[in-house]
Amino acid sequence: MAKAKEMTPEGNTVEHGGFDPLAADWRDRLSQSGTATIQVDAAPCQAQLTLRGDPADPAFAKAVEAQTGLLPPPVANTLTADEHCRLLWLGPDEWMLLAPPHQGALLLSGLTVAFAALSPATNAMVIDTSETRRALDVWGPDAVQLLERGCALDLHPRAFPIGRCAQGLLAGLPVLIAHLPRRNGANHPCLRIFARTSMVRHLAWWLVDALAEFRRPGK
Amino acid sequence: MERIPCPHCGPRPLAEFSYGGEVVPRPDPEPADDATWGAYLYVRSNPKGPQSERWVHIHGCRRWFTLTRDTATHRILDTPLRKEEA
Numbered sequence: 001m002a003k004a005k006e007m008t009p010e011g012n013t014v015e016h017g018g019f020d021p022l023a024a025d026w027r028d029r030l031s032q033s034g035t036a037t038i039q040v041d042a043a044p045c046q047a048q049l050t051l052r053g054d055p056a057d058p059a060f061a062k063a064v065e066a067q068t069g070l071l072p073p074p075v076a077n078t079l080t081a082d083e084h085c086r087l088l089w090l091g092p093d094e095w096m097l098l099a100p101p102h103q104g105a106l107l108l109s110g111l112t113v114a115f116a117a118l119s120p121a122t123n124a125m126v127i128d129t130s131e132t133r134r135a136l137d138v139w140g141p142d143a144v145q146l147l148e149r150g151c152a153l154d155l156h157p158r159a160f161p162i163g164r165c166a167q168g169l170l171a172g173l174p175v176l177i178a179h180l181p182r183r184n185g186a187n188h189p190c191l192r193i194f195a196r197t198s199m200v201r202h203l204a205w206w207l208v209d210a211l212a213e214f215r216r217p218g219k
Numbered sequence: 220m221e222r223i224p225c226p227h228c229g230p231r232p233l234a235e236f237s238y239g240g241e242v243v244p245r246p247d248p249e250p251a252d253d254a255t256w257g258a259y260l261y262v263r264s265n266p267k268g269p270q271s272e273r274w275v276h277i278h279g280c281r282r283w284f285t286l287t288r289d290t291a292t293h294r295i296l297d298t299p300l301r302k303e304e305a
C-alpha cells in the first residue's frame with residue numbers, strides 16, 4: 001500500500017472517543033493566558049500509533065518506511081518527519097507514529113498487514129494508542145523558561161534542538177516533549193507536550209498558573 | 220538531584236527512575252526447593268560498597284538496566300548495557 005498523500009493540516013477535530021479534555025473553554029483559557037513572549041494552545045488531535053520492532057532488522061525498518069514514508073529514527077530521543085507524519089523515539093525498540101486523524105485507521109491496517117507478512121523471525125507490532133495522550137503546544141522566546149519552572153530536562157535549544165524528543169517529568173506528570181519546526185501549518189517552532197489524557201488538564205492548569213509570573217509588569 | 224545514567228537516554232534526574240534492588244539470579248524453577256525460592260525472594264547481601272543493581276527508567280524510556288553503585292557513597296561505577304537490554 002502506498003502512503004496516502006493528502007495535503008491537509010494536522011487536523012483539529014477529535015475523531016476518537018469524542019471526549020476532548022482540552023475542548024473549547026480550555027482553548028480560550030490557554031490562549032488568554034499567553035504573554036508577549038509565550039503562547040500556549042491545545043495541540044491538534046492526531047492519530048497516535050505505537051510501533052515496536054528491532055530497528056536493526058532491515059525487514060522491519062523497510063516495512064515501516066513502505067507504510068509511513070519514514071524510517072524509525074536511529075538515535076535515541078529524536079524523531080523523523082515529513083509533511084504528514086512524525087515518528088518519535090520512545091525506547092530502543094518503540095516509537096510513536098503521529099499522523100493526521102483521518103489517516104490513522106489506514107496506517108494501522110496497512111502496518112498490521114505489512115507486519116503480518118514479515119517472517120516469524122522479525123518482531124514487529126503496531127497498536128492504536130490515539131486516546132492515551134493529549135498534547136499541548138508551547139512556543140515563543142520564553143517558552144523554555146516557562147517549562148523550566150517544572151521540568152528537569154534541559155530544553156534549551158542547544159541541548160534540545162528541533163527534531164529532538166524526550167520523555168520525563170513536567171509539573172510532576174510523565175510527559176513526552178517534542179521540539180517541532182512548525183505547528184498546525186504556522187511556520188514557527190513549538191514544544192509539543194504529550195501527557196496522559198486523564199491528566200492533561202492538570203498540565204493545562206499548571207501552565208496557566210506558571211504563565212502568571214511572566215505577565216508581571218517589567219517582564 | 221542525583222542523576223542516574225540511563226544507557227539509552229543518558230544522565231537523568233533520579234525522580235525519573237525506579238529502583239529494582241540487588242541483582243539476584245533467578246533459580247532454575249524445576250529443581251528449586253522452597254528454601255531456594257525463599258532465598259531468591261527475600262535474602263539480599265546488603266553490602267557496604269559496590270553493588271550490582273537493577274533500575275528502570277520508568278518516566279523515560281521505561282527500560283530496565285543494570286548498574287553498579289557504591290552503597291556507601293552513592294557513586295555510580297558503571298552501567299554496562301547488557302545484550303538483552305539493548
Ligand SMILES: [Zn+2]
Nearest residue numbers: 225228276280
Ligand atoms: Zn531511558
